[in-house]
Amino acid sequence: MTRARGAPDTTPIEVEGRYFDGVTARPHPVTLRLDDRFRVSGPDVARDWNLLDLRAAVSVPPLMRIGPAGEAARVEFSDATLAAALAARCLDLHRREGSGGTVRLVLWSLAAGLSVLLVAVFGVPRIAGLLAPLVPEAAEARLGAVAEPQILRILGDPPVCAEPAGRETLDNLVTRLVAAGQAEGSLPPGLAVSVRRHGTANAFALPGARVIVLSSLIARARSADEAAAVLAHELGHVRRRDPTRSLIRASGTSFLLSLVLGDLTGSTIIIALGDALLSAGYSRDAERAADSYAVDLMTRAGGNGAALADILERIAKDKHGGKSEVLDLLRSHPFTRERAAAIRAQAGPAAAERQIMSGGAWTALRGICGPSATTAAP
Ligand SMILES: [Zn+2]
Structure with missing residues (x-):
């Protein structure tokens, strides 16, 4: 030419x-x-x-x-x-826009580039655990922003529940749990908890400090402490950045490459998201750590940490012999007798006498999806 x-x-x-x-x-x-x-x-x-x-x-x-x-x-x-x-x-075709300083960005790129090599040598699972804490918060927030609509689509786009009294109760609860967690190091500032109307009793933590609680979980809870304890458990996953860890594990080097390239919206990442966050589940160690964090948060906030074992046990019993759904709480958070025992031992014998909120507040929280959802309990 x-x-x-x-x-x-x-x-x-x-x-x-x-x-x-x-x-x-x-x-x-x-x-x-x-x-x-x-x-x-x-x-x-x-x-x-x-x-x-x-x-x-x-x-x-x-x-x-x-x-x-x-x-x-x-x-x-x-x-x-x-x-x-x-x-x-296209003059700027290869320009890279970084949100942080150039030096930090270069260092991060080097670290991420190095980790791609490490993955090639040692394999993904070992590296995922080491790398997740190094993912910049801004990158994690972007990842969460991509993940949330994707997860919601898989769930069939359940509507948001935001009846004012229920939403206010939830906000108060989150504030109290976050304050109770300060002693262990703070949770990310952008923490966002939402409730969605859905027939599966589950809750998910997403990268970027997002937690989605499905309304059936609240409907199935027999006390505010049970619902709050599951939420506290998810905050434990947020605190440890387990969703990001899980995503790195599921998508492997393509995630790392995307980080290096600053492009977290590539198709490989999106495909891995649903699997990583909904069904792959976390390791036993991650579950134990999130349980322990939840009991600690509940106790510091004046609630009953043992309620976590109660609700998990009940859902496990109801499932006995039945088929396990993909979106099952127990599939993403495998439950064992050892887990229940550890939760109760840590909560202590006096736990059952404490309540995280008043009966009135609990009624408001149960009504967060509107009047009809409160009757959904079996
Ligand atoms: Zn869990």
Whole structure:
């Protein structure tokens, strides 16, 4: 290809590619056209991007992944002519935007790059435990922002429960538990607990200090302490960054690479999310540590830490002989007699006499999804 010296080459180039919306892992077949803009069009896609906004994610040639800065949407293609033309026309194609200082970013990239090597040598599970505490909070927050809609989709997009009195009671409870946890080192400042109307009794911790409580868990709880103790247990997972650890384990090197590249919305990550956070579960050690944290929090907050064993035991008994659902509380948090014994021993004999909140507050919390949900208990 020849062109006049000094004049920018704007010969249009058109190739086939795949578009990812940044929310789901589904690729959309599209036509990519580069002229004075970058146009993406397909049966259900029509995007038009400014060339100066385009950034490339590092990928293995001939595959190239690009998308606009600050957006999760991406396109993939394997065409050398288009790749070369983009490199010539998009001045900032390889610019990296970091939220932290450059030095920190470089150090982090080196550490993450090194860990990719370590994973290759030692394997993922050993490295995941070492690495999770090193993931920057901002990266974890982004990961949580990507994870939450994905998890909610898997759950069938359950509606948020936010009846004012119930929401206020929940906020008060979270505040008390967080304050009680100060002695053990603080929980991340962006902690967000939400309740969703759903027929499975479960609660999940997500990366970035997000906790989703499903309404059936509250409906199945026989006391506020039981519901609060499960919430405290999830805060234990948040505190230890278990969701991020689990995600690293499930997605392996692709997660680490994404960290190095600053792109946490790649399709491999999104596919791993649901599995890692909903069904893979945590290790026994992680469960024990979250139990211990929960009992400590409940006790410091004036509640009954042993209630955690009560609710887990009851759900385990109800499940006996029945099939275990994918979303089961016990599948993501395997329950054993040893766990119950350890919880009760730590809570102490006087625990049963304490209550985390008044009867009135508990009634308000049970009504967080509106009047009909309170009758959902079996
Ligand atoms: Zn757990």
